[in-house]
Amino acid sequence: MVRKKFVSGFVPPRESSGPPWWFAFRESNLLVRREADAVTLPCMADLSDLGLVALESHYLGQMGEKGCYAVGLADDALPPPGMSFEGLRQIYGLLDEDLFWVATRAVQIVQWDRTHRFCGCCGLSLRMKATERAKECPQCGLLHFPRLSPAIIVLVERGRELLLARSRHFPPGMYSVIAGFVEPGESLEEAVMREVKEEVGISVKDIKYFGSQPWPFPHSLMIGFTASYAGGEISRDDSEIEDAGWFSGDNLPSLPGKISIARKLIDWFLAKQGNL
Ligand SMILES: [Zn+2]
Numbered sequence: 001m002v003r004k005k006f007v008s009g010f011v012p013p014r015e016s017s018g019p020p021w022w023f024a025f026r027e028s029n030l031l032v033r034r035e036a037d038a039v040t041l042p043c044m045a046d047l048s049d050l051g052l053v054a055l056e057s058h059y060l061g062q063m064g065e066k067g068c069y070a071v072g073l074a075d076d077a078l079p080p081p082g083m084s085f086e087g088l089r090q091i092y093g094l095l096d097e098d099l100f101w102v103a104t105r106a107v108q109i110v111q112w113d114r115t116h117r118f119c120g121c122c123g124l125s126l127r128m129k130a131t132e133r134a135k136e137c138p139q140c141g142l143l144h145f146p147r148l149s150p151a152i153i154v155l156v157e158r159g160r161e162l163l164l165a166r167s168r169h170f171p172p173g174m175y176s177v178i179a180g181f182v183e184p185g186e187s188l189e190e191a192v193m194r195e196v197k198e199e200v201g202i203s204v205k206d207i208k209y210f211g212s213q214p215w216p217f218p219h220s221l222m223i224g225f226t227a228s229y230a231g232g233e234i235s236r237d238d239s240e241i242e243d244a245g246w247f248s249g250d251n252l253p254s255l256p257g258k259i260s261i262a263r264k265l266i267d268w269f270l271a272k273q274g275n276l
Helices: 099-115 190-198 261-272
Strands: 006-008 021-025 029-034 056-063 067-072 085-088 149-158 160-169 178-180 201-216 218-231 241-248
Touching: 006 099, 021 099, 029 099, 029 201, 056 099, 067 099, 099 201, 149 190, 149 261, 160 190, 160 261, 178 190, 190 201, 190 218, 190 241, 201 261, 218 261
Parallel strands: 021 067, 149 218
Antiparallel strands: 006 056, 021 029, 029 085, 056 067, 149 160, 149 178, 160 241, 201 218
């Protein structure tokens, strides 16, 4: 996924070219204005014009002419008239797609700022670095960068069938492709082989990169792959997986929403089979 409209930045431009977009969060919920069948973001010189107090503010970069700012609000902040706080999953498809993906950056920066206040080594209060998006400890110098957890996600194919599994955490009836966090010291390909083996007991080969997607729930980076079945019978890991099986395009269970790379992988497979 490459988005050309947004240019990441750390230092705001000296001269602003009009009011910026405000990505203001109460916990992980974004402040939006509700319209008939869409939502929009506040765009004004200062968020205080809405009677809101920013606990912290981070310049994220430029969307065309407009600056983009991530803002954390108090947990008891009230939405101004005509506005509401919404979870990002709830507004996918309602907010402009480019702004939506900037919002996924914004929520992670705000949450990082909130949850990284003290040095993990010596316990002192951290300070924001002036030259890059990081916090540093004034005593021991340890740097704390925004937290990012890489996770692999893989579509395994066997002829005209694909492997789908049901995690215990999924909504009722929904199945998806296999995913899991990368372990320290592991390559992405090793993570793919390990996760598929651990979760459903099969071996894979021909691992190919598919694409990647930020997944801000709360701070993952999903790295997508396709792979082919290489051997073994499906045996579930009971702690994680409730059910798993081989499915063909004309016999599919409920699938993840269009927001996810999981669905992009499945749609890619179905299109290849002529089922989409
Ligand atoms: Zn320290």
